[in-house]
Amino acid sequence: MKRLFKNKILIFNSISTTLYLLGIIGYWTFMPKYFETQFHKSASTASLITDTRCDYFGWSPDWMQKLTDIKVYIVVYGLVGLVEGAVGSYGVATLTTIEKRFKLPSHISGLSVSSWDIGLVCSTFFLAYLGNSGRKPRWVAYGTFMAGVLCISNVLPHLIFGAGEDAMSLAKSDNSSDQVEQESCVLESNENTIAAILLIVSNLVLGMCSCTYYTLGFTYLDDNSSKDKAPFILALVFCIRLIGPTLGFTLAAKCLKLFIDPTIQPKITNDDPRWVGWIFFGIGNMILAICMFPFPKRLPNASNTSEGLENNSKGRTIKGSVGLACTALGIISSGIVISYFKPSPRYLAGWNVLVESLDVLGHFCFAFFGCPIGNIQGSWDLSGWNMTQSCNADLLCDDDIKYNPMCADDGSTTFFSPCHAGCISEVLNASMVYVNCSCSADGIIDKGVCPVDCNYNFIIFLILLCILRYSSASGRAANTMIQFRLVLCFIKIYNFIYI
Known part of the structure; x- marks a missing residue:
C-alpha cells in the first residue's frame, strides 16, 4: 500500500512538472511579442x-x-x-x-x-x-x-x-479506551x-x-x-x-x-x-x-x-521560474535514485563535493556573461565624453545633471537626460512631462534606456543556470540523509537545526 502511494506521488509530481515545463515553452512562444510591444510603446x-x-x-x-x-x-x-x-x-x-x-x-x-x-x-x-x-x-x-x-x-x-x-x-x-458506539466511529x-x-x-x-x-x-x-x-x-x-x-x-x-x-x-x-x-x-x-x-x-x-528596462523584470521572472523547476526536478530525481540504488554515505558525500565544486565553477563563469552596452549619445573629445550637440547646445546642460535616460525614436540611441535630448520641460500635476525634443526627428522620445538585444546570451545563461540548479539540488537529499544517519539518535533534533 505504501509503495502504491509513493508511486502515485511520483506520478503526480511528474505530471505537475511536465505541465510546468509546457508553460515555460508557452512563455518563450508568446512573451517576446508582448515585450516587443511594451518596449516601443510611449x-x-x-x-x-x-x-x-x-x-x-x-x-x-x-x-x-x-x-x-x-x-x-x-x-x-x-x-x-x-x-x-x-x-x-x-x-x-x-x-x-x-x-x-x-x-x-x-x-x-x-x-x-x-x-x-x-x-x-x-x-x-x-x-x-x-x-x-x-x-x-x-x-x-x-x-x-x-x-x-x-x-x-x-x-x-x-x-x-x-x-x-x-x-x-x-x-x-483518564482512560482513553472507553467503548464508542459504531455509529460514532462511522461519523x-x-x-x-x-x-x-x-x-x-x-x-x-x-x-x-x-x-x-x-x-x-x-x-x-x-x-x-x-x-x-x-x-x-x-x-x-x-x-x-x-x-x-x-x-x-x-x-x-x-x-x-x-x-x-x-x-x-x-x-x-x-x-x-x-x-x-x-x-x-x-x-x-x-x-x-x-x-x-x-x-x-x-x-x-x-x-x-x-x-x-522591462527586460530586467522579464529576466528575473524567467530565471526564478526556470530555476525553481530545475531545483524541484533535482530534488525529486535524487530522492528516487537514492531510494532505488541505496548508495553508501561515502558515495553520497563524494557526490556533494562534486556538485558543489561545479556550482562554484559555474558561478565563476557567470562573470563572463553580459549584455552589450547600449549606444549612449555623445562622442569623445579632449575633455572626455562630450554629449553636447547642435540640437541641445542652446539648453546649456549642466555637467552635474541627474541621470534620467531617454530613448530616441530610432530605438537605438539613449540620451543621458531630457536636456541632452533637447526637450523642453514643464510641470504638470507634480510630474515632469517632456515635449518638443529637438534631437529627435519627430520630437517624440520614450522614457528610459533603449532596449538591447541580449537573447542569445540570456539563453546560454539559462542553460547554465538550469544545470547548476539541478546538480546542486540533487545533493540536498543526499546531504540531508548523511546528516540524519551519521549522528546519534538523541542529538538528531539538534542536527536538524543546521540543515
Missing part, C-alpha cells in the same frame, strides 16, 4: 501620473501619496514575509496535533504539507506571467489576503467538527476524511498564493531601488523574514500548551502523549494585504534610480 501623461499614485480602487487622496516611498514598502513587504514564514513554521509545529485530532495517517499529513510546495511550483510561472505586466504590489496584496483566508480555512475542520470524541472523553476519564471517519481534504486543498492554494511574494514582490523591490542600495535592501528584507519561523514555532509552543478545547479541563497534562493542543493563527496576512494594496505600479522616484 506611455501617455495620464498613465504616468496614475502609475505613481497610491489608491484604493480609484480613491487617491493627496495625504496617501506620502506612502509612495521605498522605505514604507520595505517595512510592509518585510512584515508580509515575516507572517508567511510564521505560517509555514506554525503549520509544521502543529502537524502532530492535527494527526492526532483527525487520526490522519502519516502519508496524508505529509501530502498536506507537500501540497504547499506543489501549489507553489505549479503556479509560479502563471502568476508571474499575469502579474509581471500589471501592478505588482496589488498582486502581492491579493495573494497575501487569500493566504490569510486560507489560514482561517485550515482551522475550519476544528471549528466545524469540534474537539472530537477523544478529547471529550479525556475530560471525563468520525467521515469527519476525518473531510478534514483531510480541506487541509490538503487549503495548503495547495496557500502555496499558490505565496508565490506572488517571492516572484513579483522581490521584482518590484529591485525595480524601485537604486542598484547600489539593492543588496542592502534585499538583505534587510531577508533578515525581517527570518524572524517569522521563530515567531511561528514560539506561537505554536504557546498554543499547544492549551488543550484543544480551552473550556474543557482534561485529567491529563500536556506531557501525556494523548494531549491534543489548540490550533490557532491570527489574521495578520489580511491586515498586511490591506497595507500592501495601495502601492502604485511604480514609485515616483523609480525613474531616477532604475534604468527603466
